[in-house]
Each structure stands twice: as C-alpha cells, then as structure tokens.
Amino acid sequence: MLDASFYEKTDEIIEQHTREECSLIPIIQDIQAEYRYLPPELLNYVAREIGITEAKAYSVASFYENFSFEPKGKYVIKVCDGTACHVRKSIPILDRLYNDLKLSKEKATTDDMLFTLETVSCLGACGLAPVLTVNDKVYPGMTPEAATELIKKLRGEADAEN
Structure with a gap:
C-alpha cells in the first residue's frame, strides 16, 4: 500500500x-x-x-517495454548484447556484474535498491562495443574489470551522498 x-x-x-x-x-x-x-x-x-x-x-x-511495474535501483545498468557487443565479449561483462552485484536473471535489483541490471538487444553504439549504460550514460569499450571498477565508483558516489 x-x-x-x-x-x-x-x-x-x-x-x-x-x-x-x-x-x-x-x-x-x-x-x-x-x-x-x-x-x-x-x-x-x-x-x-x-x-x-x-x-x-x-x-x-x-x-511498451520501457514501463516497469517493479521498483528499480538508483543506478539502472543496461548491458548491450547486440551482435557487435556480443562478438566483442559482452557476456563476460554481464557475468561479472551479476557476480559483483549478487544478482541473476531472476533477481535484477539489489536489496539496497542501489543497482538494477538489465540486458538489452542494442544500445545503438555498435562502434563503441562492448557497451553498457548507467542511467543512460554510455560507457564504451567495457571489460569485466572496468565494470567492477565502475560499480565501486558508483557505490562510492552513493555513500558520499548519504
């Protein structure tokens, strides 16, 4: 209620x-x-x-796919798995994020409501593959290691705000 x-x-x-x-x-x-x-x-x-x-x-x-009936985290991370990103190894990035955030395909949002992780078919940034976005800000040329660092940075920003 x-x-x-x-x-x-x-x-x-x-x-x-x-x-x-x-x-x-x-x-x-x-x-x-x-x-x-x-x-x-x-x-x-x-x-x-x-x-x-x-x-x-x-x-x-x-x-419309962009409407969500489920609460989303402060940071909505979208990992592209379109052809260009997939070929350039977006799945290891997604796997790393699932692991770092303790999420799965069945559980997309962290318990603290800080992160929501989604996979999308295309972000329209194929030349920058592999790509992910955080609240629509594009992060090009991602690697699993860079994704881990990004999560640490976002957590730091969230802690600094609180």
Whole structure:
C-alpha cells in the first residue's frame, strides 16, 4: 500500500496534463520518472482519474517495454548484447556484474535498491562495443574489470551522498 504522498504527487502530475485518454502515456512516463517504476496502484488511480478502464491502462503500459511495474535501483545498468557487443565479449561483462552485484536473471535489483541490471538487444553504439549504460550514460569499450571498477565508483558516489 502506497502512502498518501504518492497520490498527492500523482495528482500534481495529472494536473500538468489533460484528463483524457490521450494523456495516459505522458502521465505514466512522468510517474515512472519520479519513482523509477510505475506502481500498479498509481496506474489504477490514473485510469480512474482520466476516465478509462484499468484494463485499458494496463494494456497500454504493458505494451511498451520501457514501463516497469517493479521498483528499480538508483543506478539502472543496461548491458548491450547486440551482435557487435556480443562478438566483442559482452557476456563476460554481464557475468561479472551479476557476480559483483549478487544478482541473476531472476533477481535484477539489489536489496539496497542501489543497482538494477538489465540486458538489452542494442544500445545503438555498435562502434563503441562492448557497451553498457548507467542511467543512460554510455560507457564504451567495457571489460569485466572496468565494470567492477565502475560499480565501486558508483557505490562510492552513493555513500558520499548519504
């Protein structure tokens, strides 16, 4: 159950748009930007507020791959496994990150909500392969060792913020 602040923030987001079906995607994009995922309770709330069925809202949100109903970490790491990256050994990088972060294909987010690890088909940076991104910042020419160092650096930044 979400606390009242989630609904208050969602009301603010809805007010920035029209209360029509055509505003569903921009509204849920803004919600996901705020919380790094789309809480299902808020999707239901938005559907009621803009006058569409929950089923319609879910069909739209689940159609687009970039909407996530699961909470994501502060740092979302996407490892490219497209052809160029795969040939240039992206899998050992992914394996190292799984090991360093104690994650798996079944468990994508660390318990401390600091990291989420995803594999993507292409990041559109084939000439820089192998590539990964952290919150959409591109890290080219990665190696397993460089990935480990990146995790240490990000952990240090997170500790410095706290």
